[in-house]
Every structure is written in C-alpha cells, then in structure tokens.
Amino acid sequence: MAMSSATSAASTGMSGMSGMGSMSMVFTTAHNTPLYSKAWTPTSTGAYAGTCIFLIVLAILSRLLQAWRHTLEQRFHDKAMKRRYVIVRGEQEGDQFPDESEATKEKAEQQAILTSRGIDEKVRVITAKSRSKESTPWRISTDLPRACVYTVQAGLGYLLMLAVMTLNVGYFLSVLAGLFVGELAIGRYASPVEDHH
Structure with missing residues (x-):
C-alpha cells in the first residue's frame, strides 16, 4: 500500500517536471512570443514589429530617466550646498x-x-559644487521626488528585463538598440557609474 502511494507521488512529480520542461531555455525567433501577458501576443509581423518598436522606445525612456535622475541629484546637491x-x-x-x-x-x-x-x-x-558623499538632511522637497524617479526608473528596468527574459531575439535586440540610441543621445548627462539593467 505504501509502495503504490510512493509510486503515484513520484509519477505526479515527474509529470509536473515535464510541464516545466516545455519552457524554452534557448533564444527563439518566433513572432508570436507574448510580452508581459497573454493578451499582448503579436499575431502578425506588423504587430511583432510594433512590439519591438515599443521596446526600443521603452529602453530609450529608461536612459532618459537615468540622465534626468542624475541631473536632479546634481541640483539637489547644489541646492543643499547653497543652504550652508x-x-x-x-x-x-x-x-x-x-x-x-x-x-x-x-x-x-x-x-x-x-x-x-x-x-x-x-x-x-559657503557654496561648493563638489560631489562629496556627505549626507544632507532629509527633506520632503528633495527625497520624495528622488524616490518617485527611482521607483519609475526601477520599474522600467524590470520591464526591460522581463522582455529580455522571454528569450526572443527580436525583443532582446530591440532592448539593446534602444539602450544604444539612448546612450548615444543623452549618455553624457548620465552618471558614468550607474548600474545597467
């Protein structure tokens, strides 16, 4: 009796594993790869191209947001230095x-x-425009916008990461193309030591 229940549990576990084995773990070029949900599944080549263009724009926005955040940080720091x-x-x-x-x-x-x-x-x-690492006092006028911009930036980064994790070559290359164009256009305004997604 104990032997038959162990056998059925093992076969149930194996069938669950085989369901997981159907996930693609290699790059694919299929034009019907869902993005973010089943509802966003391109059904034609034009829809696939539109999805790729969306990812390019999203990646460019990610770089724009990073540059904007860096310039905001500079302004916040300079404003704090002018208060002294x-x-x-x-x-x-x-x-x-x-x-x-x-x-x-x-x-x-x-x-x-x-x-x-x-x-x-x-x-x-006393005013100084040096980028020293000393902390400034907490202020809602500075820290609330900083937190909002960082949250949006992290959200865009995670959306781009999820697009790359579909292992669709077109989505992957679209994200890289958008990051390239964004860096080419406004990379000089972003901090050189920011981490990339």
Missing part, C-alpha cells in the same frame, strides 16, 4: 580680504546679511 553658511563674528570686512582686487568682488558675492531674532549679522555664504 558660516557666521563670521568679530571680523571686519578688511580682515577677511586684505587686498582690493578680485578678492573684493568675490567677498561681495560670498557675504550676506542674516537676520536672526532681530539681530543682523554678516555671514559668509
């Missing part, structure tokens, strides 16, 4: 920059009046 200032107490204007040349012009640009609790104080505004 140092109060200079007890310094006279002449003490800060002794010679009256270009330094005087820079001094006028770097100084401001800070009013705090009714007291006017001269401050030296």
